[in-house]
Amino acid sequence: MTRRLLYSYVGLALLVLAGLEIPLGYLYASGETSRFAQTVERDATMLAEVTEESIEEGNLTELPTLIGDYTARTGGQVVVVDRAGIVLAASGSPVRTGTNLSRETDIATALRNQPTTGIRTDTNGGEALYATQPGSSGTTIRGALRLTYPMTTVTERAHRIWLALGLAGACVLAAVALVAFALSCWITRPLRTLQRATTQLADGGLADPPDADSGPPELRELAASFTHTATRLQQLLDAQQAFAAEASHQLKTPLTALRLRLENFEPYLDPHAHGSLDETIGEVERLGRMVHGLLALARLENTATTPEPTDLDAVLADRAASWEPLAAEQHVTLTLTGPPAGRVWAIPGALEQIVDNLVANALRVSPPGTTLTLSQAPGAELHVIDQGPGMSPADRERAFDRFWRASDSHHDGTGLGLPIVRHLVRASGGEITLRPAPGGGLDACVYLRPVDGGRRRAGNGSPRAARAAVTAR
Incomplete structure (x- = not known):
């Protein structure tokens, strides 16, 4: 029963932790993805404004240095195209300068002065978060900029929080298990002593009464009631054993005397009554055997081995x-x-x-x-x-x-x-x-x-x- 109680407590604690930590983990992961997307979109907007000024002023030679510094600081991949979709500069990306990207959906959308954000498959086959912003002044579009980050940046953060939540849950679960084990032992201790006492009583005597001083009040009352019942039962069994031992001697003597007296009547009885006398003596003998059998059963039922x-x-x-x-x-x-x-x-x-x-x-x-x-x-x-x-x-x-x-x-x-x-x-x-x-x-x-x-x-x-x-x- 201790094991079942322990499993119940730990299972309940595990259910509560799962109900709390799993939604919390998903909420954090979703929030982290949303914050990361906002950050990438904001950076893409600022970079698009800066690169648009460089394109407008004709300082195309500054573009590689500008986006290269950003890539070195953040690890993002930056691609800058002109209004025709031709790559002017790329940093951290395998795309080469002069490549035409006007057919790609996000670039074409940005060249229509509409920003886009989403998840795409990068050249390594993994998922990447991108934000593509138009480089424009009012309605005049001079180019576009795509900023890309691998999703591993987000997943690593999510994994760390999942690990932290798992470790915290394991610690809480271990603490609950220790408390549950102590509580289960405290609850079941009277039951264990009661089980030992019932085994002893079944074997013929109660040498070690159950513990009635620890455990829940209901179990203490049960142990005390069992001890009282066992004591009373032992007294009754002792009295019955004493009766069986004494009756075997007390009943044999009068039955033997009765049989002898009946046999002594034979010379003084009419010969016609001898048949009835023999039947009477036979019934006395049968009564003696019956008494002997009853006493034997009593000793069988009261003596344990x-x-x-x-x-x-x-x-x-x-x-x-x-x-x-x-x-x-x-x-x-x-x-x-x-x-x-x-x-x-x-x-x-x-x-x-x-x-x-x-x-x-x-x-x-x-x-x-x-x-x-x-x-x-x-x-x-x-x-x-x-x-x-x-x-x-x-x-x-x-x-x-x-x-x-x-x-x-x-x-x-x-x-x-x-x-x-x-x-x-x-x-x-x-x-x-x-x-x-x-x-x-x-x-x-x-x-x-x-x-x-x-x-x-x-x-x-x-x-x-x-x-x-x-x-x-």
Whole structure:
């Protein structure tokens, strides 16, 4: 923003300078040309009067000396002709004495007792300002005089003024740039400190509050308001973290005691009530798992950490070995396929919990005799593929909602496993989707970011701060 403000100030100053200096430069150049033309016309008039007297008195030998002195002093080119247009004398001009110039327009006009002034092309191909005056007494014309100056005399003066205006504008522009830079830094300093503070707050804490003592009053008020909001938010987060830490201990004890008391009722109940007792104990167990999942989500959302390089191949091999006995008990074959994936970005412990939750969900719906596949694909992709009943498109859209379970679900899940998995994946900078598996079943696709910087196919793609995770099955 500092750069944009600086460009705005300098651009405005440049626009103002251009609006002032360009018309001023053109005005000066036009005025200089006009003054120069008047000077040349005046000199031509005086020289014409003097040469007319010499012609009248027959002192033609004085003409070269007269116009030669003028040429030496001013650098102008002078040509004097008689009333027939024959050159009597020339100084500083390539025209020779005796040349007939009566056919040239300005000379012919002057011989008709009419002065002319204009710009013509000289012998060198450049532009020249000329003034041609008749040498006459009343209506008697004895000759004419042409005084010529190259336009470089005027253009050099105009160039000097343009250079002076440019240097003055550059100095003003440099001064404006220095003032604008100081002003931009003063304006944006609270914004820079506010940006650093928001980054710190997103990472889990506000160690360096934004500067509320400098800058414009509106930005100082904004910084103070942000500090107050961040402090209040931090207090709420601390209270929520304390609740999550304490509730995990306070809720487990009564739930465990309730389950034991219910089990102790079994010998004293009518055998017909044992089914209801087993269902009640099952609901208590489900309530315990749900409480555990909620507390896990609370800790995930309140604790921040940063993704680290993790060996995906080692994690998959370890979790596959851990789940293989349980899969065998359910007569489900657990296989690990695909090329090595290498290291990926993940928050500490996240990959283990992602695989555990996805495999646990897949085993719940896998019929005996089927295969559960853990597959790796190029680009740091992980697939958990089962051969269960699968999910409809509408169910796949809602599968990551908290507490949601399919209407035809017969297992005792809590509806928190997939939300926890998605949170862990996104905290690691990746993404997860559900899609139909070939031949039936469900394919849980996890896209992670490879450490080698390869292109990830899904997700937000930025190694942003993530949250710590605990498992919840």
